[in-house]
Amino acid sequence: MESRSIYRQFYIKLIIATSLFIITLSIIFYEYAKSSFYDNIQDNLLNQAKQIEKGYITADKFQNVISQFQIIEIISNQTIKKEISFSKFNKDNKSYTKLLFPMYDNAFLQITRDITLERDLLYSIIFKNFFALAIPSFILMLIYSLVVSKSLLKPIVQINKKLSNMDENSLSQIDTKDLPMEFLTLANSINSLTNRIGTYVKFKKELFIGIAHELKTPLAVMKLKNELMLKKDRTKQEYEDALKLNIKEIDNMNIMISSILDIGRTEGAQFExxxxxxxxxxxxxxxxxxxxxxxxxxxxxxxxxxxxxxxxxxxxxxxxxxxxxxxxxxxxxxxxxxxxxxxxxxxxxxxxxxxxxxxxxxxxxxxxxxxxxxxxxxxxxxxxxxxxxxxxxxxxxxxxxxxxxxxxxxxxxxxxxxxxxxxx
Structure with missing residues (x-):
């Protein structure tokens, strides 16, 4: 199940991205070093062959030269295409590179060189050491990811803390002075929303107080008038006037109640x-x-x-x-x-x-x-x-x-x- 923590998601993705970058960079560097190593060896063999060619040594006068790391010899082969070619092969757990250099007629100068030392050197010095450095680099990157994740998410934590402590009696504004530019829009939107909520709450309180006052006043008037009517006998006209007053006040209250119902309908219409x-x-x-x-x-x-x-x-x-x-x-x-x-x-x-x-x-x-x-x-x-x-x-x-x-x-x-x- 995917983590719902944005902090954890962020640093995990940052670690994965950085790890892939280090691995890719390591492979590219290794291949480049490897190619450079072998290119230098081939260049040396080619220069050596050209020096031999300048001496124009004939096949019958040429003596095979064998050293510890390479063999130089003249071979004759009619099936080989007359062009310079390089090849690599392994024998007895050793690595070799071979140059075929066309000389005259069907003769080729063949130089076979043992590159086992260079191969081991490349692996031990470059490959091993580079990836050995990658391990502490990965650890440092891990620590860096955690630190960066916390620092980048700090504004969100501050905003969340601010919002969690708010209620209708403490709708304070979020201070945007120290917020990063990317969070200003969010903070301004929240501040605008809290202003609207504060205004709404204020109006609601005034509305409830006003409703209570507007309904209480006519009720008090009717109650007082009726009490006066009951204290002693009244004329028919006085009773009629009292009833007319009651009806008038009831009509006013009906208007008030209709307006209150309109408020409910208006708020409900927001979902229309x-x-x-x-x-x-x-x-x-x-x-x-x-x-x-x-x-x-x-x-x-x-x-x-x-x-x-x-x-x-x-x-x-x-x-x-x-x-x-x-x-x-x-x-x-x-x-x-x-x-x-x-x-x-x-x-x-x-x-x-x-x-x-x-x-x-x-x-x-x-x-x-x-x-x-x-x-x-x-x-x-x-x-x-x-x-x-x-x-x-x-x-x-x-x-x-x-x-x-x-x-x-x-x-x-x-x-x-x-x-x-x-x-x-």
């Missing part, structure tokens, strides 16, 4: 399968649907785009949650007989969807995306933009609301989407 849609056509159709809602206040909605078509892969439910919130808020805060503009603008690999209203504007120092943040005196529980923020985070998009900078009253809500090509 993304699909390819024509964003221009999709928004245009939605704007036509919103015209029925805006007609109640005699508000005109205009749609414009700098492109005629834009195919994009997106989670439709999440996108619709954002667009619907933008337009509904624009209708809510825009006075009667005014104009709302919905625009699409594509620039390079970014797509911006903007909704311009003619309302009262906003206080840009207030975080409108936090739960239960309200603008003006309009009805609502203050969860719409919080839902839009959840949806935009799930789409890896940026969402913002700013006051208009074109000299008109109101604000502009923007959603910036990335339209980078999908990689196979």
């Amino acid at each position: 399968q993304a699909k390819n849609i024509d964003l221009v056509k999709y928004i245009q159709n939605k704007v036509n649907d919103y015209k029925m809602l805006s007609s109640k206040k005699d508000i005109e909605i205009k749609f414009s785009s700098n492109i005629s078509q834009l195919d994009i892969i997106i989670q439709e439910t999440l996108f619709n949650q954002i667009l619907q919130n933008f337009v509904q808020n624009a209708i809510k805060f825009t006075p009667n007989h005014k104009l709302i503009e919905v625009k699409i603008k594509k620039l390079d690999e970014e797509v911006t969807v903007s909704v311009f209203d003619n309302g009262i504007g906003i206080d840009e120092n207030v975080d409108l995306f936090a739960p239960f943040k309200k603008v003006g005196k309009e009805n609502g529980v203050g969860l719409g933009l919080y839902l839009a923020k959840i949806a935009s985070d799930a789409l890896n998009a940026q969402i913002s609301i700013k006051n208009r900078q074109d000299g008109k009253n109101g604000c502009v809500a923007k959603l910036v989407l990335s339209n980078k090509p999908q990689q196979d």
Whole structure:
């Protein structure tokens, strides 16, 4: 079974790679030394033959020369091709190399040399010593592999240790100052993720506190009103007023509960399968649907785009949650007989969807995306933009609301989407 330890896998692979390198280098060096040895011997024999040839010794005058290591003789053979040739052979556990050098007619100068000493020398000095050095080299390489493995994996160990000590109450950032360049992207991604988790946890806490407060207040009002009603007899009108108050508070709580359910649906929609849609056509159709809602206040909605078509892969439910919130808020805060503009603008690999209203504007120092943040005196529980923020985070998009900078009253809500090509 393959080890799941990246540290062990790394140093094992490093040892194998280095070992193969040492073995390959040893074989190459040995073969090169061996070839050089034998090439020198053959060159010496060839030079010796040429010196004999210059003396032009005839066969009848030539006396065979026999020494301890070589035999020089003239042979006659009509079947041998007249060219210089070398050959090697073994005899009686000894190694020999033989040169045939053409002389005249069918005569050849044959020099046979004993190369046993050179063979043993090559094996003992080069082969044995070189591989003897390879053993301590392998040990050093083993130690080096362990040290390098630990040093290279140290940043991962540090990051892992940092992450293992994190919880929702201690989402600290990873210090990237001393990290190797190759780990910066990972560390920055983790830091970005912890920021998003921290923001999410913060919003969740505020949401739960807000829900408890928003539900507790109407309950307390109803309880107090009912207790007062029971202390003494009341007129029919007073009882009716108390019941109407209860119904009103119950309606408000129903709105609150519906918004909470919307939060659950929005978070569940994050797992929705993304699909390819024509964003221009999709928004245009939605704007036509919103015209029925805006007609109640005699508000005109205009749609414009700098492109005629834009195919994009997106989670439709999440996108619709954002667009619907933008337009509904624009209708809510825009006075009667005014104009709302919905625009699409594509620039390079970014797509911006903007909704311009003619309302009262906003206080840009207030975080409108936090739960239960309200603008003006309009009805609502203050969860719409919080839902839009959840949806935009799930789409890896940026969402913002700013006051208009074109000299008109109101604000502009923007959603910036990335339209980078999908990689196979």
